[in-house]
Amino acid sequence: MDLNYSVEEQAFRAELRLFLAEKLPPEMADAVREGRGLGKEDYERWHAILNQRGWLAPNWPREFGGCEWSAVQRHIFEEECARAHAPRIVPFGLSMLAPVLQKFGSKAQQDHYLPRILSGQDWWCQGYSEPGAGSDLASLKTKALRDGDHYVVNGQKTWTTLGQHANWIFCLVRTDPTVKQQAGISFLLIDMDTPGIEVRPIILLDGSAEVNEVWFSDVRVPVENLVGVENKGWTYAKYLLTHERTNIAGVGFSQAGLAAVKRLARSQQHRGRPLIENPHFAARVARVEIDLMAMSTTNLRIVSAAAKGQAPGVESSMLKVKGTLIRQEINDLARRAAGVYAMPFASEAVLGSNEAPIGPDGTAAVAAQYFNNRKLSIFGGSNEIQRNIIAKVKLGGER
Numbered sequence: 471m472d473l474n475y476s477v478e479e480q481a482f483r484a485e486l487r488l489f490l491a492e493k494l495p496p497e498m499a500d501a502v503r504e505g506r507g508l509g510k511e512d513y514e515r516w517h518a519i520l521n522q523r524g525w526l527a528p529n530w531p532r533e534f535g536g537c538e539w540s541a542v543q544r545h546i547f548e549e550e551c552a553r554a555h556a557p558r559i560v561p562f563g564l565s566m567l568a569p570v571l572q573k574f575g576s577k578a579q580q581d582h583y584l585p586r587i588l589s590g591q592d593w594w595c596q597g598y599s600e601p602g603a604g605s606d607l608a609s610l611k612t613k614a615l616r617d618g619d620h621y622v623v624n625g626q627k628t629w630t631t632l633g634q635h636a637n638w639i640f641c642l643v644r645t646d647p648t649v650k651q652q653a654g655i656s657f658l659l660i661d662m663d664t665p666g667i668e669v670r671p672i673i674l675l676d677g678s679a680e681v682n683e684v685w686f687s688d689v690r691v692p693v694e695n696l697v698g699v700e701n702k703g704w705t706y707a708k709y710l711l712t713h714e715r716t717n718i719a720g721v722g723f724s725q726a727g728l729a730a731v732k733r734l735a736r737s738q739q740h741r742g743r744p745l746i747e748n749p750h751f752a753a754r755v756a757r758v759e760i761d762l763m764a765m766s767t768t769n770l771r772i773v774s775a776a777a778k779g780q781a782p783g784v785e786s787s788m789l790k791v792k793g794t795l796i797r798q799e800i801n802d803l804a805r806r807a808a809g810v811y812a813m814p815f816a817s818e819a820v821l822g823s824n825e826a827p828i829g830p831d832g833t834a835a836v837a838a839q840y841f842n843n844r845k846l847s848i849f850g851g852s853n854e855i856q857r858n859i860i861a862k863v864k865l866g867g868e869r
Contacts, residue, residue: 505835552722597641614643657703676838719793794846
């Protein structure tokens with residue numbers, strides 16, 4: 471792979487920078503840079519701006535309204551959006567469900583749901599994890615029993631990110647309890663306005679409530695909302711997870727986070743010298759920067775393979791593990807560089823406040839980000855599970 475950018479790719483980067491300078495609302499960029507929370511209207515506004523420009527779905531084929539950008543173009547797009555402090559695009563519809571519908575969905579499902587994802591008409595959330603089925607997802611117990619032209623769904627999902635905003639949820643449900651766990655699961659699309667659905671918020675360490683419990687009590691779902699074949703949902707679930715884990719790597723966001731750590735460390739003093747000159751701190755910064763550069767190259771290789779029609783495999787697990795560890799290390803470095811300024815008014819920094827922040831620019835939300843991102847190594851399949859997958863595939867199936 472040639473890692474030097476071509477003239478066309480450099481022109482593409484310049485076009486992106488011009489677009490972001492003109493179209494990214496400054497107040498939105500400030501909120502992202504300072505780590506303040508964004509509301510539903512912020513995500514919908516940025517979604518609409520990108521869709522109007524035709525840049526909302528970089529990884530979708532053109533036949534479905536996507537950009538069909540090359541791997542390098544997607545990498546540049548992520549880098550530039552992170553550099554400009556643009557909000558991350560909510561991935562559930564665009565990056566997780568859409569690839570499943572494009573590969574396994576019916577023509578009617580593709581024609582109906584994909585344009586609504588692009589327009590922002592539907593906000594999707596994910597119904598995978600349950601209280602007894604997190605890392606061991608195949609043990610899920612939410613049932614869907616066939617009753618004429620409907621499935622009747624009963625059970626509970628948890629850690630449903632931004633589910634309070636969603637009007638649709640894609641769910642894994644057990645449709646056959648008599649067979650091997652993985653063989654009795656189906657993939658359903660469920661309207662959140664259906665009677666019998668209740669969403670309950672879960673308050674996190676940083677004071678926010680971005681995740682929820684979702685309860686289903688005799689929820690009737692039309693059979694045409696089944697994706698693919700009944701009891702084959704585990705195949706579709708794994709396909710979706712490979713895309714989720716690849717996206718979790720967040721190379722661009724880590725690059726922007728590391729740059730912020732360096733700026734902060736140059737402005738803070740330790741024993742009369744800038745913190746960035748402290749040998750121990752500088753060594754940690756160097757170590758994570760080297761890891762980030764290596765992951766960036768691996769990310770390009772995987773996205774390039776995906777662009778040629780190859781679904782990401784075990785490499786997405788590698789990106790998930792390394793990407794989350796890098797982001798947590800950057801969070802920890804930021805917390806150490808901010809020192810006492812990382813704690814005051816942490817929840818107000820995330821949830822919004824009319825009080826002036828204390829300390830250097832961008833430090834008020836550092837502690838909240840540190841605590842919130844402890845989740846990164848757990849969701850999307852815990853890092854321990856990913857290491858097992860890597861060991862089984864790369865070391866010949868023996869644990």
